[in-house]
Amino acid sequence: MTLVPLLESKEFSEADHHALALGEKAYGMVLNTWAAIGNSPGLFAAYLPFLRQLNGPGELDVRIKDLAAVRVAVLNHCRYTTSHRCKSAQANGVTADELTALARGDFARFTARERIALELAGEMTATIPVTTYDQSATGVSAPILEVARTSFGPGELVELTMGISLWNALSRFHRVMAFELDMPVPPAGVDELL
Known part of the structure; x- marks a missing residue:
């Protein structure tokens, strides 16, 4: 309910x-x-x-947006968000095998920029909540921030970090609301990790 x-x-x-x-x-x-x-x-x-x-289309490639959103949804164990973001990612050419690898944290098959975005998504999702301000003002490791800064332009970084932040908020909203799925079930290799 x-x-x-x-x-x-x-x-x-x-x-x-x-x-x-x-x-x-x-x-x-x-x-x-x-x-x-x-x-x-x-x-x-x-x-x-x-x-x-x-x-939608902007400074940052939509594929990177989709991959980061799926990573956030999986890390938050939100089946509703994961189903939506997997559907979007697949509509934009991401394969079920890629989604399964992403869910498992195996980023080897992704491009350098995609891996950086996925690492940033992981830190913004899992590290920030357990990192005090005294430990890190940003909550994200300096090496990840530096490689993100040198790999993406300012507009891309705004879209990437805003997207990661938004999907963190929405996946938590979706979980607490306890929605039934209204999109297809995520690929089996992803769903089993939720």
């Missing part, structure tokens, strides 16, 4: 109708996360455009 009621389209606030219509046109349904967000009038109208802007 979800933490909050899941709204139907007709129950959304007028402020959210435009964004909801765009979302329904793209997906053919109201996703469970949207149905929960709809309980806070006006929030969905801000959420969906931001999510689309961040995840």
